[in-house]
Amino acid sequence: MALIKLGQDPESPDGKSPTIYLDDEKDTYLVQGWKVIDDDRRSQLDLPGHEDVIEIPKRMVRFFPEVTNGGGADS
Template identity: 75%
Template sequence: MALHKLGQDPESPEGKSPTLYYDDETDNYLIQGWKVLDPERRSQLDLPDHEDVIEFPKRMMKFFPEVDGG
């Protein structure tokens, strides 16, 4: 498996997150982002025990090849 870093949030104060990766073995994206911890927001989600949710800024959509034409 090879993960390819497609882009990091240019507005990240520490330059670490959020980050978008592509897994060429599974043909899936991996998204590193901010954990959603607010109980009120989480209560509105239908999350199975084996899943979680993160926040990902809209400004990072440009890193998806399907969006940027690459």
């Protein structure tokens, strides 16, 4: 499996920010982000036991190739 790092939150002060990866074998995205622990927001989601939810800033959408017409992290 080869994970390709597409981009990190450019405004992260520590560099350990939300990050988006592409798994080129499974053709899926892995998204590292902030845990959503707010019970009010979690109660509005229909989450099966085998799933969870994380949060990333809206500005990171630019790292998804579909948004940048196939471009990479530097697009």
